[in-house]
Amino acid sequence: MPTQNLIETTDLTKQYGKVICVNQLNMQVPQGAIYGFLGPNGAGKSTTLKMILGLAKPTNGSITLFDSPVNEKNRIKLLADTGSLIESPSYYGHLTGEENLRIIQTLKGCPEQDIAKVLKIVRLEDARKKQVNHYSLGMKQRLGLAAALLGFPKLLILDEPTNGLDPAGIQEMRELIRTLPSSYGITVVVSSHLLSEIDQMADHVGIIRKGELVYQNTLESLHSHAKQQIAIRVNHLPIAIDILHQRGIEPTQENDYLLLPMVDDAYVANLCQQLVSQNLSLYRVEKREKSLEDIFLSLTGKESSL
Amino acid sequence: MKTLKMEFYKIKRRKIGLTMCALMAVQFLWLIWAFRNPSESERLQGWLGTLYSMPLINSIMMPTIMAVLASRLADVEHKGNTYKQLETLRTASSLFHAKVFCGLIFIVLMFVAQFTFLILFGHYLRYEGQPDIGYYLRYLLLSLICTFALYLLQLALSMLFFNQMVPLVVGLCGSMLGLILMYLYNWNFRFLFPWGGYISTMFVGADWDQNTRIMTYYYMETTENGFLGHGFIVLWMILFYVVGRILFTRREV
Numbered sequence: 422m423p424t425q426n427l428i429e430t431t432d433l434t435k436q437y438g439k440v441i442c443v444n445q446l447n448m449q450v451p452q453g454a455i456y457g458f459l460g461p462n463g464a465g466k467s468t469t470l471k472m473i474l475g476l477a478k479p480t481n482g483s484i485t486l487f488d489s490p491v492n493e494k495n496r497i498k499l500l501a502d503t504g505s506l507i508e509s510p511s512y513y514g515h516l517t518g519e520e521n522l523r524i525i526q527t528l529k530g531c532p533e534q535d536i537a538k539v540l541k542i543v544r545l546e547d548a549r550k551k552q553v554n555h556y557s558l559g560m561k562q563r564l565g566l567a568a569a570l571l572g573f574p575k576l577l578i579l580d581e582p583t584n585g586l587d588p589a590g591i592q593e594m595r596e597l598i599r600t601l602p603s604s605y606g607i608t609v610v611v612s613s614h615l616l617s618e619i620d621q622m623a624d625h626v627g628i629i630r631k632g633e634l635v636y637q638n639t640l641e642s643l644h645s646h647a648k649q650q651i652a653i654r655v656n657h658l659p660i661a662i663d664i665l666h667q668r669g670i671e672p673t674q675e676n677d678y679l680l681l682p683m684v685d686d687a688y689v690a691n692l693c694q695q696l697v698s699q700n701l702s703l704y705r706v707e708k709r710e711k712s713l714e715d716i717f718l719s720l721t722g723k724e725s726s727l
Numbered sequence: 728m729k730t731l732k733m734e735f736y737k738i739k740r741r742k743i744g745l746t747m748c749a750l751m752a753v754q755f756l757w758l759i760w761a762f763r764n765p766s767e768s769e770r771l772q773g774w775l776g777t778l779y780s781m782p783l784i785n786s787i788m789m790p791t792i793m794a795v796l797a798s799r800l801a802d803v804e805h806k807g808n809t810y811k812q813l814e815t816l817r818t819a820s821s822l823f824h825a826k827v828f829c830g831l832i833f834i835v836l837m838f839v840a841q842f843t844f845l846i847l848f849g850h851y852l853r854y855e856g857q858p859d860i861g862y863y864l865r866y867l868l869l870s871l872i873c874t875f876a877l878y879l880l881q882l883a884l885s886m887l888f889f890n891q892m893v894p895l896v897v898g899l900c901g902s903m904l905g906l907i908l909m910y911l912y913n914w915n916f917r918f919l920f921p922w923g924g925y926i927s928t929m930f931v932g933a934d935w936d937q938n939t940r941i942m943t944y945y946y947m948e949t950t951e952n953g954f955l956g957h958g959f960i961v962l963w964m965i966l967f968y969v970v971g972r973i974l975f976t977r978r979e980v
Contacts, residue, residue, distance in 0.1 A: 474815050476980040500815045511812035513803055515740045524733050528816040
C-alpha cells in the first residue's frame with residue numbers, strides 16, 4: 422500500500438516583484454515521516470512553509486493537506502490538525518507560559534489538560550507561572566514548540582526550531598523531535614540550513630536551492646550517494662597512471678592525488694607493492710568518502726552554508 | 728466569541744483599562760477645572776453649555792486617546808510576533824474583528840462613564856432644570872460614531888505598522904488638527920477631516936457677548952452642511968473599517 426502524503430505541493434511558486442523565491446516546488450511529505458527541509462539561508466524554506474500554512478499566498482501552484490486541496494475556505498479547518506513554529510516563537514511576553522498556552526488551547530479548541538501535558542514534554546512545568554519576558558531564548562523556543570504541540574496535531578511544521586539555542590538546547594530539541602512520530606504519531610516537517618542537523622533528525626529529506634527543490638527522497642537514499650574512493654599520492658604521477666592503466670583502472674587526478682574506485686584491501690596492498698617496486702615513493706594511501714556535505718554542496722552550490 | 732474573549736485575556740496585566748481610566752480622568756479634571764465656579768447664567772444654561780463644550784474637548788483629546796487604545800491593543804501582537812501563529816488558528820478577518828469589538832467595548836464603556844459623569848457633575852453644580860435626555864443621547868451617539876471612526880483608523884495603522892510611533896504621531900496630529908478646526912468657525916468643510924467630526928456634528932451653538940461677558944447657548948437647526956457632516960462621520964467609519972480590513976487581511980505575515 423503506498424504511503425499517504427500529508428503534504429503535497431504541485432508547482433508551488435512564489436514571486437515577489439521580479440524575484441522568484443519559490444519555483445515550481447513539488448514537495449511530498451509522507452505520513453509518519455520526519456521530513457528535513459534543507460537549504461541555504463534565503464533558499465525559500467520559510468516562504469514555502471508559510472505558503473503551506475496559508476501565511477503567504479502562492480503566486481502559482483497548489484497545496485494539498487491531508488488529501489484535501491487547500492483553499493481560503495477550508496484552510497483553518499485543515500490547519501486545525503497542524504501545529505507550527507515559524508522562524509521565532511510567538512508569545513505574549515507579559516503573560517506567563519501557561520497563559521500563553523491557554524490562548525492557543527482555547528483558539529484550537531483542544532482539551533485543557535493538554536497544557537500540562539505539553540509543558541511536561543518540553544520540560545517547562547516549573548516555569549509555567551513565570552512571565553515569558555523573563556524566559557531565556559531556549560525556553561521561549563520550547564514554549565513555541567509546546568504551543569505547536571497543543572492538541573497533538575497530525576502534522577507539525579517547524580521552521581529552524583534550533584535557531585538561537587545553545588548546544589545542549591539543540592541536542593534536547595533534536596531528541597524531542599525525533600520521538601514525536603513514534604510517541605505521538607506526529608508527522609514532522611523541520612527546516613534547517615544545517616545538514617548535520619537534518620542528518621541527525623530526519624528520515625526524509627528535501628533540498629531546496631534558490632527556490633527549486635533539487636533533491637527529495639529518503640535520507641538513506643541520500644547517504645547511498647556517498648561514494649567511496651582510494652586516493653594515492655606518489656612522487657611521479659605519470660608512472661603511477663601507466664601502472665594503473667595496465668591494471669585496467671582509469672584514475673582521476675585531483676591535485677597531487679590519483680583517485681581510484683573502491684577496491685579491497687588485498688588489491689591495495691598489491692598495488693602498493695607494485696608502485697614501490699617501480700622505485701616510486703609512496704607518500705599516502707587514503708580511503709576517501711564523498712560526504713553528505715559534498716553531496717549537499719554539489720546540490721546547492723559551493724557558496725551555500727552548511 | 729472565543730477570539731474576542733481571548734482578546735481580553737491577552738491584555739491581562741497590560742493595564743489598558745487603567746490607562747483609559749487615567750485619560751478619561753484627565754478629561755473629567757479638565758471639566759471640573761473649567762466649570763468649577765459657575766456663575767448664575769452658567770448655571771441656568773449649564774446642561775446646554777455641557778453639550779457645547781464636550782465636542783470641543785473630545786475633538787482635542789479623543790484622537791490621542793484612540794491612538795493609545797489602538798496601539799496598546801495591537802502592539803501585543805507585534806512584540807511577540809504572534810500573527811504568524813494566530814493566523815493558522817483563525818482567519819485574519821476574524822482577528823481583525825476581535826480587535827475592532829474589543830476596542831468598541833472600551834469606547835462604549837468610556838462614553839458611558841463620560842455620560843454618567845456629565846449628568847452627576849451637572850447635578851452637583853446645581854444646573855437649572857433637568858438635562859434634555861434626547862439631546863444628550865444624540866450627543867452620545869454622534870460622539871461614539873466619531874470616536875469609533877478614529878479608533879478604526881488608528882487600529883488599522885497600529886496593526887499594519889510594527890513601529891507604534893507612526894500611529895501615535897497620527898493620533899497626536901489628529902488632536903492638533905481638532906484644536907485648529909475648532910478655531911475655523913466659518914469653514915464649512917471641517918467634516919472633510921475625520922478629526923473634525925465632533926465639531927461638524929455639533930448641534931449647540933454659542934453667542935459671546937463681550938459687554939456682559941455672558942455666553943448664550945442655543946440649539947442649532949441641522950443645515951444642509953450639518954447633514955453632510957453627519958453623513959461624513961458615518962462615511963469615515965465605514966471607509967476606515969473597509970480599508971483597514973482589506974489591508975489587514977491581504978497582507979502577508
